[in-house]
Amino acid sequence: MSNIQSDLFSKSKTLVPGGVHSPVRSFKGLHTTPRFFKRAEGAYIYDVEDKKYVDFCMSFGPLILGHRHPKVEKALHEGLERGWSYGACEPYSLELAEFLLSKLPHVEQLRFVNSGTEAVMTALRLARGVTGRNKIIKFNGCYHGHVDSMLIKAGSGLAGEAEASSAGVPEGVAHDTLILELGDTEGLKQCFIDHKDQIAAIIIEPLPANNGLMVQPKEFLQFLRDITTANKALLIFDEVISGFRVAFGGMAEVTGIKPDIVTLGKIIGGGLPVGAIGASKFIMEHLAPIGKVYQAGTLSANPLAMVGGLSTLKEMTPESYKKIEEQTKKITTLLANWMKTYNNGQFNMFQITTYSSLFWIVPKENVTKIADIPANLTENFNKLFEVLLDRGIYLAPNAYEVGFVSLAHDDTVVADIAKRLDIKL
Known part of the structure; x- marks a missing residue:
């Protein structure tokens, strides 16, 4: 040094x-x-x-x-020559969205944001808005950005108890996040019994890759799909890391398991700040301006991130x-x-x-x-x-x-x- x-x-x-x-x-x-x-x-x-x-x-x-990469660099240079932030509607996000939707059968509509954390924050709010429920199940060892309700670790008591893992996260926020260990099917069953009709969603990295690389059995992911469907809760796949990296359609494509909501980021912007939320049209239309779930962003769908992402993904x-x-x-x-x-x-x-x-x-x-x-x-x-x-x-x-x-x-x-x-x- x-x-x-x-x-x-x-x-x-x-x-x-x-x-x-x-x-x-x-x-x-x-x-x-x-x-x-x-x-x-x-x-x-x-x-x-x-x-x-x-x-x-x-x-x-x-x-x-x-x-x-030469093609990405060329697209970014051309984008810079046109302008790098509009704060208004533009065609570049439409080109990227159309390309993605043509190749992601588990997604009908997308909204672009500025980071994976922002995508997760919106996905959680959307899940709560769609279901009218407050509680979210997450798993110890899965990282979902620095959203307050995701900076939670397992508590010392029964399965599902949680406490904040960062200063500044209110106890009430931790109270609505239920923590379980990866693979704990019995704990999940008990959580849905203990919190009947209160759980909005389960969120998981289907390939946990931010606290080590902890590959999950397909059977466990299928169990999550089945138990959320049975209890009218939503399944959120956080594919910010795995999306477009393990396959174009991420772990949803690899496993054939369809989440209700997917969060994306990283590769989707070709190295520029970006995130996205994807789901069915029914779920996505709960977002403002046509729905009651609010989300906004000055730099959302930044034109450089859009062309950088599209030029990257066309190579995959x-x-x-x-x-x-x-x-x-x-x-x-x-x-x-x-x-x-x-x-x-x-x-x-x-x-x-x-x-x-x-x-x-x-x-x-x-x-x-x-x-x-x-x-x-x-x-x-x-x-x-x-x-x-x-x-x-x-x-x-x-x-x-x-x-x-x-x-x-x-x-x-x-x-x-x-x-x-x-x-x-």
């Missing part, structure tokens, strides 16, 4: 709380300071000293084509998904083999869980719920992160974050990774 990086972080801490605009960027618990990056290209990101890193953060998921063909999964397997096999042998097996406790183009480095197989995660995960991961960082391989700086592979991580990049790890292919 150089004085330049350290000085920038010191300056940042005088201007910004904790020196960062999102907590995970802070390198908390690491024996080094955050890296400040100035540019990116393809699978690589360059810091302010021009050191080149293989990037597996990929802006935490949106950049499925890699940095500065079935062949693209096959290719990116193949590259993910090559890369994770390389990393796994290196971890077994590095420094007399210093990191041989780690496994790599993968799903499509996502991967998670964790010292255990078959992690499907919070209780499965080893207590010493962060301690071991931090050592690994720093070794890889020194070799110019950039992971998300937190043990619970997943890695993202892009289409830019081609065989040339794989060979470069091998070189950085001193592995002969």
